[in-house]
Amino acid sequence: MSKRITINPITRLEGHGKIEIFLDDAGDVERAFLQIPELRGFETFCLGRPAEEMARITPRICGVCPTAHHIASTKCLDDLWHVDPPPTAKKLRELVYSAFMCEDHFLHFYFLGGPDFVVGPTAPATERNILGVIAKVGLDIAGQVIAMRRKCRELIETMAGKVIHPVFGLPGGVSKGITEEQRLEFLKTAETAVEFAQFSLNLFNDVVLKNDDYVKLILDDAYAHRTNYMGLVDENNKVNFYDGHVRVVGPDGDEFARFAPRDYTDHFAEHVEPWSYVTFPYLKSKGWKGFVDGPDSGVVRAAPLARCNVADGMATPLAQAAYEKMYETLGGKPAHATLAFHWARLVEALYAAERMKELLEDPEITGTDIRTEPTRTPDEGIGIVEAPRGTLVHHYFTDDNGVLTKVNLIVATNFNAAPIAMSVEKAAKGMIKGGKVNDGLLNMVEMAFRAYDPCHACATHSLPGQMPLVARVYDSTGKTIKELRR
Amino acid sequence: MAKPKVAFYWCASCGGCEETIVDLAEDILKVVEAVDIVLWPVALDFKLKDVKAWKPGEVAVAFINGAVRLSEQEEWVKLLREKCSLVVAFGSCAHLGGIPGLANATTRDEIIANKYLRAPTVNNPEGTVPQEKSKVNGFELELPNFWKDVKALDEVIDVDYYLPGCPPPFETVATAVNAILENKLPPKGSVIAPEKALCETCPRNESKPDDLTITSFKRLATSTPDPEKCFLADGFLCMGPATRGGCGERCINGNMPCRGCFGPTPDVLDAGLKMLSAVASRGAADTEQASQDFADSLVDPLGTLYRFSLPVSMLRRRLVPTGDNQ
Ligand code: SF4
Ligand code: SF4
Numbered sequence: 187m188s189k190r191i192t193i194n195p196i197t198r199l200e201g202h203g204k205i206e207i208f209l210d211d212a213g214d215v216e217r218a219f220l221q222i223p224e225l226r227g228f229e230t231f232c233l234g235r236p237a238e239e240m241a242r243i244t245p246r247i248c249g250v251c252p253t254a255h256h257i258a259s260t261k262c263l264d265d266l267w268h269v270d271p272p273p274t275a276k277k278l279r280e281l282v283y284s285a286f287m288c289e290d291h292f293l294h295f296y297f298l299g300g301p302d303f304v305v306g307p308t309a310p311a312t313e314r315n316i317l318g319v320i321a322k323v324g325l326d327i328a329g330q331v332i333a334m335r336r337k338c339r340e341l342i343e344t345m346a347g348k349v350i351h352p353v354f355g356l357p358g359g360v361s362k363g364i365t366e367e368q369r370l371e372f373l374k375t376a377e378t379a380v381e382f383a384q385f386s387l388n389l390f391n392d393v394v395l396k397n398d399d400y401v402k403l404i405l406d407d408a409y410a411h412r413t414n415y416m417g418l419v420d421e422n423n424k425v426n427f428y429d430g431h432v433r434v435v436g437p438d439g440d441e442f443a444r445f446a447p448r449d450y451t452d453h454f455a456e457h458v459e460p461w462s463y464v465t466f467p468y469l470k471s472k473g474w475k476g477f478v479d480g481p482d483s484g485v486v487r488a489a490p491l492a493r494c495n496v497a498d499g500m501a502t503p504l505a506q507a508a509y510e511k512m513y514e515t516l517g518g519k520p521a522h523a524t525l526a527f528h529w530a531r532l533v534e535a536l537y538a539a540e541r542m543k544e545l546l547e548d549p550e551i552t553g554t555d556i557r558t559e560p561t562r563t564p565d566e567g568i569g570i571v572e573a574p575r576g577t578l579v580h581h582y583f584t585d586d587n588g589v590l591t592k593v594n595l596i597v598a599t600n601f602n603a604a605p606i607a608m609s610v611e612k613a614a615k616g617m618i619k620g621g622k623v624n625d626g627l628l629n630m631v632e633m634a635f636r637a638y639d640p641c642h643a644c645a646t647h648s649l650p651g652q653m654p655l656v657a658r659v660y661d662s663t664g665k666t667i668k669e670l671r672r
Numbered sequence: 673m674a675k676p677k678v679a680f681y682w683c684a685s686c687g688g689c690e691e692t693i694v695d696l697a698e699d700i701l702k703v704v705e706a707v708d709i710v711l712w713p714v715a716l717d718f719k720l721k722d723v724k725a726w727k728p729g730e731v732a733v734a735f736i737n738g739a740v741r742l743s744e745q746e747e748w749v750k751l752l753r754e755k756c757s758l759v760v761a762f763g764s765c766a767h768l769g770g771i772p773g774l775a776n777a778t779t780r781d782e783i784i785a786n787k788y789l790r791a792p793t794v795n796n797p798e799g800t801v802p803q804e805k806s807k808v809n810g811f812e813l814e815l816p817n818f819w820k821d822v823k824a825l826d827e828v829i830d831v832d833y834y835l836p837g838c839p840p841p842f843e844t845v846a847t848a849v850n851a852i853l854e855n856k857l858p859p860k861g862s863v864i865a866p867e868k869a870l871c872e873t874c875p876r877n878e879s880k881p882d883d884l885t886i887t888s889f890k891r892l893a894t895s896t897p898d899p900e901k902c903f904l905a906d907g908f909l910c911m912g913p914a915t916r917g918g919c920g921e922r923c924i925n926g927n928m929p930c931r932g933c934f935g936p937t938p939d940v941l942d943a944g945l946k947m948l949s950a951v952a953s954r955g956a957a958d959t960e961q962a963s964q965d966f967a968d969s970l971v972d973p974l975g976t977l978y979r980f981s982l983p984v985s986m987l988r989r990r991l992v993p994t995g996d997n998q
Pocket of ligand 1: 870871872874875876877880901902903904905910911912913924929930
């Protein structure tokens with residue numbers, strides 16, 4: 187008797203994923219699919235628009251990471267118009283971007299992924315949410331998370347106009363600078379952010395790393411994948427969110443490619459499946475081998491752990507120390523444990539906070555030379571940033587007047603789509619045996635993809651930070667024989 | 673007294689409207705104290721079945737964000753309409769169709785072809801495109817299909833109030849919730865925001881001359897706005913004159929002109945037309961050539977004047993040649 191299990195987060199066109207698990211006659215998992223019922227057509231309805239408006243249009247791809255799209259688009263516009271922004275402009279953009287990465291990572295750790303660890307992966311569903319986290323860490327700390335995020339978001343709003351859908355990026359620079367008074371105010375925010383990131387790492391240490399069961403879970407083979415990794419690095423091969431070259435390492439950790447954003451089409455291609463609206467990017471030279479890992483597969487993972495895996499370290503001192511400690515515990519680099527994405531996320535939050543501080547201590551940040559106006563004819567541009575959830579590519583073609591004729595967008599969740607599908611399948615295989623399915627098991631399957639913080643699940647970025655699930659088990663005639671919900 | 677019941681629902685949206693609610697931060701706890709949230713797909717597990725079991729009118733208000741594009745969404749919003757005393761269209765997409773509404777200037781076939789066949793990185797020699805129903809090794813999988821048009825909420829159900837903005841600033845969300853709690857509601861059909869145009873509260877209004885003339889529009893791509901001057905006076909298209917105020921002049925504060933996310937002022941039917949006529953009457957072109965140049969300097973009138981409102985505008989959508997399967 188063949189069974190089918192559907193995990194369907196409540197209906198949401200733009201943001202939801204659906205997991206279908208098929209069991210064989212013995213009740214073991216035969217195949218699992220993660221489907222993305224999402225297609226909006228930005229690549230098409232942006233055609234005919236003046237390219238400079240893209241920085242204001244594309245943030246609507248995702249209201250949770252609008253700043254990533256805004257900055258990727260703005261950098262793409264620099265390239266399109268062949269213009270190099272003045273140093274102050276680059277620093278202002280990176281400052282906004284660092285504040286965004288910092289608050290978004292905190293949001294994820296405390297409100298979304300964190301409950302699985304802080305409260306416990308098999309704790310009752312009613313406690314596995316932000317309220318459960320508050321009960322465990324105390325109201326005071328929850329208040330600090332909220333206050334921290336608010337300050338970072340105020341910084342973004344002051345500098346970029348709007349925090350949800352920023353507006354300040356222009357080809358060749360930004361529309362607005364900051365005053366000395368603002369600098370001092372933001373510096374306080376940055377200092378608090380550094381402290382709070384350190385505190386969060388300590389919390390992770392006390393609650394997760396001191397608990398053998400959790401460590402075992404992190405290192406459990408059901409959550410591991412030996413894949414390629416990708417991410418932006420600076421000239422010293424340190425993690426960078428805003429700029430740099432794309433570095434790819436193989437499952438053994440050796441550098442496989444390192445290239446400028448302009449050359450991404452030489453290295454990546456996208457595969458199409460009839461059952462998902464999301465495309466599956468892969469390394470061109472390895473080719474599409476299906477949903478598999480290993481050295482021959484072209485599948486690449488992005489997001490926090492991938493960035494740490496491709497880099498030689500972090501560019502700031504405290505984050506570097508946290509980075510070293512993480513790899514010591516995980517048994518060296520690259521780490522393949524999907525659940526270690528949560529840890530890497532905190533290491534990155536610390537880097538983002540330290541970087542904010544560095545930028546605000548740089549006298550150039552209050553400079554008034556904030557834009558180089560483009561003078562050359564636009565033709566084609568590519569902009570790449572590291573979004574919280576992984577590498578993000580904007581690629582535009584225009585006519586001589588800068589009006590869009592072709593647009594290509596590869597978002598972080600694209601890169602992770604195949605790995606997430608694989609992680610879900612693997613976790614399902616490890617956790618569901620002989621037709622035995624219960625709520626805790628389903629949560630562990632879901633944890634497999636929550637580790638990536640996928641954007642199609644930005645559904646879950648809210649109080650109390652938990653995706654509602656329904657799982658149905660059907661017999662071969664299509665009759666529901668079991669239904670689980672939470 | 674029992675707490676009033678409140679429902680949140682979303683259709684085609686980016687998630688930004690939900691983020692606004694998260695940005696209420698501590699205040700969200702006050703809201704939770706005052707009302708009973710009975711539906712919030714992002715956070716709470718209630719299903720269609722639960723909503724069907726509500727008595728009509730049992731729930732005081734439903735806040736619905738996002739444009740409508742799927743029959744499934746239509747089913748949900750119709751059900752919510754039946755069960756809730758008030759329906760509030762939350763954010764530009766529900767109010768006006770929003771940025772995803774620009775898809776009404778294209779067709780579904782073009783969207784599919786650009787994404788899966790023509791994208792520079794796509795390697796798809798067999799021309800595979802996503803299907804509503806597909807079979808992989810005997811496993812049947814389904815995907816939802818899309819309507820050919822993106823619709824604003826009131827094209828599908830009756831709407832009582834509108835909360836404008838992309839996204840609505842959280843202060844206005846708090847105002848609306850309080851108005852409902854205190855039963856101090858404006859007339860049905862109201863947009864919960866000031867009636868005056870953005871220009872009236874704009875900090876740059878003083879530099880906007882009464883006899884403003886425009887000879888040609890500048891592009892933000894190649895020119896930088898003055899940090900203090902009215903954008904129109906400076907030569908940049910700004911939707912301020914045709915847009916409802918109340919957003920806190922957010923883009924203006926970022927030194928960027930308004931794009932109209934709050935929608936038209938109450939006396940205006942079509943924001944784009946209003947702006948176009950305002951601009952045309954300001955144009956200082958006395959020869960045919962000059963007026964042609966003036967018109968040409970406004971690149972992409974459709975995508976600029978109707979950035980957020982194409983589905984509810986008088987244009988609604990681009991005409992589609994017959995035979996185009998959309
Ligand atoms: S046109 Fe724009 S800048 Fe000028 S007063 Fe109106 S809103 Fe302000
Ligand atoms: S300035 Fe215009 S586009 Fe910007 S938030 Fe306000 S109404 Fe919306």
